[in-house]
Amino acid sequence: MRSHAYPGVVVTGTGVILPGADRPEAVTAGRGEHAEPVDPTRTLGRGGRPRGLRYKDRATQLAYCAADAALTDAGLLTDGDLTVPSHTVGVVVSSNTGNLDTVVRVVDTLRAGTTDALSPMDLPKVSCNVVASSVAIKYGLRGPNLMICNGTTSGLDAVRWAATMLETGRLTRAVVLGVEPDTAPTRTLLNGAPPLDGAVALVVEDTASATARGARVLARVGGHARGTGIAECVAALSAVNPTPPVAWQVPGRTVPEEVLPGVPRNDLTTAWGPGSGALGVLQCVAAVGAFATGATGAIYATAGDDDHDATAGLVLTPPSDSR
Template sequence: MNVLVSGVGVVLPRAASAAELIEPGPADAPPVEPKDLVGKKGLRYKDRATQLAYCAARAALQDAALVDEEGLTVAAGSVAVVVSSNYGNLDTVTRAMDTITRETAAAGSPMDLPNASSNVVASSVAIRFGLRGPNLMLCNGATSGLDALRWGAGLIRAGRVSRALALGVEPDNAAVRAFTGADRLLDGAVGVVLESEESAAGRGVPGLAVLGAEVRGAGLAASLARLAGPAGERPALWQVPETDAGADALPADLLDGVPRDDLGERFGTASGALGVLQCAAAVGWFARGGAGPVVASAGTDADDASAGLVLLRPAAV
């Protein structure tokens, strides 16, 4: 079963669409203000990661024509939610632990309790938009974003749902900076709607990209070799995994001669949002005339796993 990307939502300081991921706005663009995108209602007491996810979710669902002014245009149970974020509610957890350490558990804010749950972003998005399909939250390290796409596609291929909203979100705050040591973080969210080819055709919605081969295992070189397959088709673009030293630190013989696209260099450390960001950027690349295929990859030999995904240009683009 072919799984397509039928909608994209981009909420970043330097980009508000898939096409802008290729040529982003100025580096000094102001931070995203969620209330300007989705209004103030429902944002109070929600952490920044959840607020950003609301914005990207709405943009992606609208782009896929799954919501209109009256709400969902499809059955609520037909849409799954899969969210990837490694640091989403770290600020809430840190604040709660600091309070317990200084005082007692009874001194904690009751408003913080729901936000301290590891699945708060996924569950909050599902509740806000009335999405009643399977609901998953991944905090899975370097491969987390590509894992979210793989799980979303897997739910569709297994017949659990016809479509899945995959979100990648990471906030920039003091807690994340202290934990990671990074000085340039993504601070945004990206969403893509995955949908079976049959479902998209039935709704008259064009595919923006097609999900191809996928792999997850030990070692970046081994993962890339497995993606090439027996035909050994070479990609037109390689979206590289994040490293401390950037794309130049990756071995030169990996996909030698294939142009490398380092999204982390453009937008900051994306961590759990990287794979979804790469998928959205591939959509933007196709829309701007790229022929594909695109190989998205996450996780190097320094991580506990590597993952890869081939993204193909749909015939109609």
């Protein structure tokens, strides 16, 4: 089990693009009974018809919306223009099924025995990093660009990679996105269950840079752990955060009762359905919402349970925590 503390990384912005939820405080409540699917055209319209959506897959469109919201919330984007040098902002995106519908469509066309029917608009979207690269191009973000697609731990791993790049000086700030679309191939993988069909985002930044530009701090990244099993992961998180957590974002319903007994548990997969690669980022955004509504202690987020090949964990602490 590996763990690492990140004392100099803070969250300065969030973006929530979910059916019936558009702010961190609303994430825990889950999808409303009559919530309409997110319409990226309306979300990005700004009073007119947004450009650049026509040939983009749904995952990319949703990611555009979340990135726009998070960058704006962090004060890094004003009227569509960056307020900081473009090379200081990186992009890390987590999604396991983001472009799956495009891949399936192209494979089905090839399997039919012809290349003539392939769309030239589809071919660039077959690459698994299309969401991250598209966000970077749209907003002119010239820092390091990563797409993480490694299963259930993917979302928290994305936050870890962004924090690591901040700690090592590769970046000053990054937008971290988790996105999973509702498409026919995704539902097939989930045996018909509706996926998240939305995107969430965090802007993480090194403390010195956030202070220098007068940014509002929404949360602090206390540490990360990754290895096999929930119990070991939680123990590793406790090693980098000796104070017991006030809440725990659990990876699902199958969590051992003997781990962190008495700590309130929050299962976002019950609220939103299978989160897959977006779950870890969603958990972090929910923690920001908890701090905004008065939570005063550390919150643990974990993704990947004992039935998977790995478990990842993250500690988030309130803005007032100076550790």
